[in-house]
Structure formats: C-alpha cells, structure tokens
Amino acid sequence: MPAVHYLNATHGPASWFFTRDHKRIALLYLYSVSAFFLVGGIFAMMIRLELATPRGDLMSAETYNKAFTAHGVVMVFFFLIPSIPAILGNFLVPLMIGAKDLAFPRINLLSWYLYMAGALFGVAALVSGGVDTGWTFYTPYSTAASNTHVVLTAMGAFIAGFSSIFTGLNFIVTIHTMRAPGMTWDRLPLFIWSHYATSLIMMLGTPVIAVTLLMIVLERTLRLGFFNPTLGGDPVLFQHLFWFYSHPAVYIMVLPGMGVISELIAAFSRKPVFGYKMVAMASLGIALISFLVWGHHMFTTSQSVLAAVTFSFLSFLVAIPSAIKVFNWTATLYRGSVLLASPMLYALGFIGLFTIGGITGLFLAAIGLDIHVHDTYFVIAHFHYVMVGGTLLAYLGGMHYWWPKITGRLYSEPWAKTSAVIVFVGFNLTFFPQFVLGYMGMPRRYHAYPVEEVSWQVLNLLSSAGASILALGLVLPAIYLTYSAFWGRPAGPNPWGAYGLEWDTTSPPPTANFEVTPIVTKPAYYYAPEEH
Amino acid sequence: MSHTTADAAHHPALQHHFDTLEQQQNASTFGMWTFLVTEVLFFGGFFMAYILYRWMYNASFHEASHELNVWLGLFNTAVLIGSSLTMALAVRASKTGERSQLVMFLISTLVLGGVFLGVKVVEYAEKFSHHLVPGPHFQFHDAALKNGAEIYFSLYFGMTGLHAVHMILGGFVLVPLIVMAARGKFGPAWYTPIELFGLYWHFVDIVWIFLFPLLYLM
Numbered sequence: 121m122p123a124v125h126y127l128n129a130t131h132g133p134a135s136w137f138f139t140r141d142h143k144r145i146a147l148l149y150l151y152s153v154s155a156f157f158l159v160g161g162i163f164a165m166m167i168r169l170e171l172a173t174p175r176g177d178l179m180s181a182e183t184y185n186k187a188f189t190a191h192g193v194v195m196v197f198f199f200l201i202p203s204i205p206a207i208l209g210n211f212l213v214p215l216m217i218g219a220k221d222l223a224f225p226r227i228n229l230l231s232w233y234l235y236m237a238g239a240l241f242g243v244a245a246l247v248s249g250g251v252d253t254g255w256t257f258y259t260p261y262s263t264a265a266s267n268t269h270v271v272l273t274a275m276g277a278f279i280a281g282f283s284s285i286f287t288g289l290n291f292i293v294t295i296h297t298m299r300a301p302g303m304t305w306d307r308l309p310l311f312i313w314s315h316y317a318t319s320l321i322m323m324l325g326t327p328v329i330a331v332t333l334l335m336i337v338l339e340r341t342l343r344l345g346f347f348n349p350t351l352g353g354d355p356v357l358f359q360h361l362f363w364f365y366s367h368p369a370v371y372i373m374v375l376p377g378m379g380v381i382s383e384l385i386a387a388f389s390r391k392p393v394f395g396y397k398m399v400a401m402a403s404l405g406i407a408l409i410s411f412l413v414w415g416h417h418m419f420t421t422s423q424s425v426l427a428a429v430t431f432s433f434l435s436f437l438v439a440i441p442s443a444i445k446v447f448n449w450t451a452t453l454y455r456g457s458v459l460l461a462s463p464m465l466y467a468l469g470f471i472g473l474f475t476i477g478g479i480t481g482l483f484l485a486a487i488g489l490d491i492h493v494h495d496t497y498f499v500i501a502h503f504h505y506v507m508v509g510g511t512l513l514a515y516l517g518g519m520h521y522w523w524p525k526i527t528g529r530l531y532s533e534p535w536a537k538t539s540a541v542i543v544f545v546g547f548n549l550t551f552f553p554q555f556v557l558g559y560m561g562m563p564r565r566y567h568a569y570p571v572e573e574v575s576w577q578v579l580n581l582l583s584s585a586g587a588s589i590l591a592l593g594l595v596l597p598a599i600y601l602t603y604s605a606f607w608g609r610p611a612g613p614n615p616w617g618a619y620g621l622e623w624d625t626t627s628p629p630p631t632a633n634f635e636v637t638p639i640v641t642k643p644a645y646y647y648a649p650e651e652h
Numbered sequence: 653m654s655h656t657t658a659d660a661a662h663h664p665a666l667q668h669h670f671d672t673l674e675q676q677q678n679a680s681t682f683g684m685w686t687f688l689v690t691e692v693l694f695f696g697g698f699f700m701a702y703i704l705y706r707w708m709y710n711a712s713f714h715e716a717s718h719e720l721n722v723w724l725g726l727f728n729t730a731v732l733i734g735s736s737l738t739m740a741l742a743v744r745a746s747k748t749g750e751r752s753q754l755v756m757f758l759i760s761t762l763v764l765g766g767v768f769l770g771v772k773v774v775e776y777a778e779k780f781s782h783h784l785v786p787g788p789h790f791q792f793h794d795a796a797l798k799n800g801a802e803i804y805f806s807l808y809f810g811m812t813g814l815h816a817v818h819m820i821l822g823g824f825v826l827v828p829l830i831v832m833a834a835r836g837k838f839g840p841a842w843y844t845p846i847e848l849f850g851l852y853w854h855f856v857d858i859v860w861i862f863l864f865p866l867l868y869l870m
C-alpha cells in the first residue's frame with residue numbers, strides 16, 4: 121500500500137466534513153446510505169413479520185400503514201436512488217475518465233449535506249409519529265385525508281431530490297469537460313455511459329417531483345388548492361406529475377446497476393463487452409423511453425383508453441434496450457475465461473433476476489393483465505425483482521469489486537461467495553411467492569389477510585422465511601467488509617487483473633487520483649487485443 | 653499537489669483539479685446551463701397544472717384574472733426587463749474590466765429586483781384584503797365560478813411565489829458578487845461568476861415573461 125493516500129492524507133473530523141475529495145464524499149455517502157439501508161430493512165422485517173400470520177396481530181392497520189410507508193420512502197429516496205451513483209459513481213467517475221475530481225467538488229459536498237438535511241426531515245417525521253400515505257403520496261390521502269407527518273416527509277424527499285439533481289449535474293459536466301487526453305466518447309467505460317444516462321434522468325425528472333411535492337406541502341400548509349377535489353381539482357394530475365418522475369426514477373435506480381454489471385462481466389470474462397456501442401446507446405435509449413411510459417401506473421384511473429393504449433405500447437418498447445443489454449452480457453460470457461469470483465456471482469445473479477423482473481414488467485404493461493394484478497403482490501414482486509434483484513445485487517457486486525480499490529485491502533473471498541449465495545436464495549424465497557400471491561389476488565398494503573386462504577398463509581410464511589435468510593446474507597458483508605478494511609491483506613493496485621484507468625493507480629488512490637494525468641490510447645475493456 | 657502545465661495561467665481562481673482557466677470556465681458555464689434545464693422542468697410542473705386547469709375551468713380563470721392589476725404587472729415586467737439589461741451590461745463591463753461600471757450595473761440590477769419584489773408585496777397585500785387568498789376565507793363575486801377561481805389563485809400564488817423565491821435567492825447571491833466586484837476580483841481573465849449569475853437572472857426574467865401573459869392578460 122502507498123504510504124500516503126486519500127484516506128490518510130489529512131486527519132481530523134474537519135478533514136472529512138469539509139472535504140472536497142470525491143472519494144471521501146463517496147465514503148460519507150457510504151456510511152449514511154448504509155445507515156438508511158438498515159432502517160429501511162428493519163421496516164421490511166416488520167412488514168414480513170406481520171404478514172407471517174393472517175391476522176393483524178403484531179401491528180394495528182394504522183401502524184402497518186406507517187411501516188410500509190417508512191420502508192418505501194427510506195428505501196427509494198434514501199437508499200436506492202443515491203446508492204450506486206452517490207457512492208460508487210462518486211468514487212469512480214473521475215477515476216475512470218482520468219480526472220482529478222468531479223467538476224464541482226464543493227457542489228458535490230453540498231449534495232451530501234442536502235442528502236443529510238433531507239434525511240433529517242425524514243427521521244424527524246419517523247420519530248414524531250410517521251406518515252401513512254405510502255411512498256407515493258397520492259392525493260387526497262396526502263392532503264385532506266391524512267393527519268400524519270406528510271409535510272416533513274415530503275420536505276425530506278424534496279431536499280434529497282436536490283442532492284440527486286446536483287449529483288447528476290456534476291456527473292454530466294465532468295464527463296463532458298474533464299476526460300483525460302485520449303479518453304474519447306467511444307472509449308468510455310460502460311459504467312460512465314450508464315451514469316451519464318442516469319444523470320440525464322436525475323436532472324430532467326427530479327425537478328418535476330420536487331415541484332409536485334412542493335405543491336402538496338403548499339396545499340397542506342397554506343391551503344392552496346392544486347389537487348383538492350372539493351374545488352374541482354384533479355387528484356389524477358398529481359399521479360401524472362408524480363409518475364413523470366417516479367417511473368424514470370426506476371431507471372435512476374437500475375441504470376447505474378447495469379453499468380456496474382457491464383464492468384463485472386467484462387472483467388471476469390476477460391473479454392470486451394459484446395456490442396459496446398449498442399450497450400452504451402441502450403443506456404441512452406432507456407433514459408429516453410423512461411420519460412414516455414409513466415401512464416402505465418394509471419391504467420385503473422380516469423386516463424383515456426387512447427392514452428392507456430399508447431402508454432402500454434411505449435412501455436413494451438423499454439424491453440428492447442433492456443434486452444439488448446441482457447443478450448450482450450450473455451454473449452460476452454460466451455467463450456470468455458469466466459472467473460466465478462464473488463462480484464461475478466452477484467453479476468450473474470443480476471442477469472437472471474433482472475430478466476425475471478423485466479419480463480414481469482411486460483405482463484404489467486399489458487392493460488388487460490395489469491387490471492387484474494394492479495395493486496397486488498404481483499406488482500410488489502415485480503419491482504422488488506428489479507430494485508432488489510437488480511439494483512441491490514449490482515450494488516453489492518460493485519462494492520465487492522471495487523472494495524479493494526476503495527480500502528486498499530482484500531476481504532475474505534470464501535465468506536463473500538457464501539453470502540452471495542445466501543442473498544440469492546433468500547431473495548428468491550422472499551419474492552417469488554409474492555408473484556403467486558399477487559396473481560391469486562392478495563392486495564398490497566394490507567396488514568391482514570383471510571384466515572381461510574391456507575395457500576396464502578403458506579406463501580406468506582415462505583416469503584417471511586426468505587426475508588430472514590436475505591437479512592443474514594446482507595449482515596454478513598457488513599461484517600467481513602468492515603473487518604477487511606482494517607485487517608485485510610493489502611490488495612495492490614489491481615487485484616483482479618482488470619482493465620480500466622481506476623486499476624492503474626494505487627489502492628487506495630492518492631488524493632489527486634493519479635501521479636501523472638493518464639493518456640488513453642486504447643479502447644475500453646482491452647482484455648483480448650485480437651477482438652478489437 | 654496541484655498539477656499545472658507550464659502554459660497554464662497561475663490565476664488565483666484556478667482550482668486544482670482543472671488544467672486551465674478555459675477548461676474551468678467551460679465546465680462552469682455548461683454546469684449553469686444544465687442547472688437551468690432542471691429549473692425549466694421545476695417550473696414545468698406548475699405550468700402543466702396551469703394548462704390542465706385553464707382548459708377545465710376557462711371561464712373561472714378568465715374572470716379571476718380580472719382581479720389582478722394589469723398596470724402593476726406591466727410595470728413590473730418593464731422593471732424586470734430593465735434589470736436584465738443592466739445585468740447584461742454588467743457582464744459586458746466585467747469582460748472589459750471596467751470595475752466601477754460593473755459595480756454600478758450590479759447594484760442597479762439589485763435595486764430593480766428589489767423594486768419588483770416591492771410591487772409584488774403590494775399586489776399580494778391587495779389580494780389578502782380582497783379575500784382572494786385560497787383557503788377558508790376565500791370569497792369570489794361569482795359563486796358559480798368560485799371553485800375554479802380558487803384554483804386559479806392557488807396557481808397564481810404558487811407560481812409567482814416560486815418566481816419571487818428565485819428572485820430573493822438571486823439577491824442573496826448578488827450581494828457578495830457586488831462586494832467581490834468592488835474589490836476588483838473580476839477582469840477579462842476571469843469573470844465566470846458574473847456570467848453565470850447573468851444566465852440565472854435572465855432565466856428568472858424569462859419565467860416572468862411567461863407568467864405575466866398567462867396570469868394577467870388571458
């Protein structure tokens with residue numbers, strides 16, 4: 121390990137809380153996002169515990185409403201959205217393009233403080249009694265019909281949204297203006313392309329939810345009437361504005377994960393990603409189409425039939441760029457020197473689970489079927505396959521892959537492989553039964569279900585059992601990764617023998633990232649020169 | 653620590669992670685433009701709501717807009733366009749390095765912004781005294797159009813309020829810029845903050861250029 125690196129270059133709390141180093145800011149995010157992941161996870165376990173039995177014997181209906189709302193708000197706004205971009209993206213975007221830092225280091229630090237301020241509002245809402253509207257804040261639940269802490273929670277999401285906007289802005293400007301000599305657009309790692317596409321959505325989508333939440337806050341505090349049905353206001357307008365952001369937000373969560381997977385598949389197959397340009401363009405394609413599909417959340421509202429059919433068709437289109445990615449990753453594996461290291465186990469898990477999540481998304485894009493399973497556990501299972509099976513697995517895979525770069529030390533590979541398998545098994549056991557439950561008609565957001573439905577109880581029990589296995593699989597990495605950061609063997613600059621600028625510098629990197637500004641002469645993933 | 657090539661100007665404003673002032677300025681300007689794109693979408697939510705309700709409650713909106721004082725609105729439009737002019741002249745003065753002119757134009761911009769907000773306060777007070785603020789005390793002379801008019805005034809306060817918040821925030825940024833300008837921090841080699849603030853200020857003006865006809869004239 122180098123004697124001086126970004127972790128020990130300066131000391132003291134001020135050197136962390138006022139740092140402008142993107143790598144230290146990434147670690148600040150890592151600590152805070154992990155804390156929120158734990159909070160969101162605890163609420164998830166409360167939900168599964170309640171549903172292990174048909175009767176509402178653990179929580180009252182009101183408490184249960186608050187528990188699933190807290191789970192959703194925390195996981196979406198304070199874990200999934202910042203997870204990969206704000207931690208891995210922050211750490212890696214400058215390293216991968218050969219820059220010394222992001223374009224606006226002070227704004228980057230501001231992003232973290234905004235995240236923390238938003239989080240503070242969220243926590244204040246939680247400890248003062250919670251909120252019961254669901255993470256979607258649908259009106260009039262969130263305006264006339266709720267007397268819980270909607271304003272605090274909405275302000276929290278509003279402020280955290282600006283953190284996300286500034287992160288996206290920073291990435292876009294950095295990628296445009298700070299690439300090292302020779303790092304042309306067609307040499308950018310796919311991680312960068314996917315973060316570029318993500319940043320576009322962050323910048324174009326987030327302000328719309330921000331203003332929508334602002335309207336809710338104004339409606340509750342100043343009695344302005346934007347969505348108030350008693351004045352003739354239209355609650356469905358809220359849903360339009362909400363999903364205009366919140367559907368693209370799904371791709372804010374999953375696109376960075378796809379970028380991680382591209383890196384992992386290439387590194388552990390020792391091959392360039394098959395169809396590099398198509399995969400890069402697929403990221404932009406997903407970002408574009410993501411803005412045109414929000415109406416598929418509203419097939420059961422007053423939306424016109426013509427609009428519904430159009431949104432249904434457009435939603436099917438998302439499958440094309442998504443499938444391009446899945447097929448190209450699979451084609452990359454073909455005749456590669458596949459190494460089943462722990463990050464690769466997560467990557468392979470991602471491909472399978474994301475495919476299931478994606479294909480069930482097509483079921484939901486079909487209007488007729490959607491009306492049958494709307495607001496059932498089928499929808500819950502679908503988006504957890506994408507958000508957990510997709511994003512969380514990519515996040516864990518990326519964490520394992522770049523952990524030696526971040527800390528300069530190696531973790532225990534046998535433990536890592538074990539927990540990857542536990543996560544995969546626990547995840548499927550948790551969420552696959554929910555597809556069946558949803559198809560059988562079990563609605564989401566209820567704290568009890570009929571005792572007579574024996575099969576519902578069996579499936580719910582399986583799901584709850586799976587959740588505890590999944591929890592174990594998530595606690596393990598927290599332990600051995602933390603252990604390795606202090607007592608692991610030194611990793612050396614490139615423990616995986618991977619290709620990419622981030623592996624050219626020391627582990628951990630110096631504060632300025634590189635001793636000399638690198639000059640790029642080769643395409644990305646230069647593993648097999650004969651294939652370029 | 654900071655890596656500088658031989659030809660890079662050792663300007664005090666050059667940050668360590670950029671190679672040249674030009675690269676730094678490109679990044680900053682590009683950053684401001686992208687920020688303004690997010691601002692367009694931020695206001696976009698309100699405009700979408702306006703379009704929908706204008707279409708649903710056309711008669712109410714038409715009637716309610718007569719409650720606004722067109723002359724005050726027109727006056728404010730002129731004030732704001734004037735402040736855009738002084739801001740543009742400030743950017744020019746910073747490029748040519750005329751310090752006293754720069755300070756004068758920045759102060760004029762701040763004063764004109766203040767006049768705009770002052771007029772806005774008068775207009776808001778008028779609405780309060782006429783019971784045109786949405787909520788339990790809202791009154792409208794035509795009972796049939798009352799509900800739509802309340803939505804109209806919700807949008808009026810929401811949109812002009814958000815616009816005013818942008819002007820106030822701009823004012824808070826403008827004060828330190830005036831101090832920096834008076835100390836001679838800006839010159840032909842580096843005037844990025846003035847240019848960026850100019851972009852922001854023009855954007856806020858343009859929002860008003862849309863708000864004025866939509867709320868006052870239609």
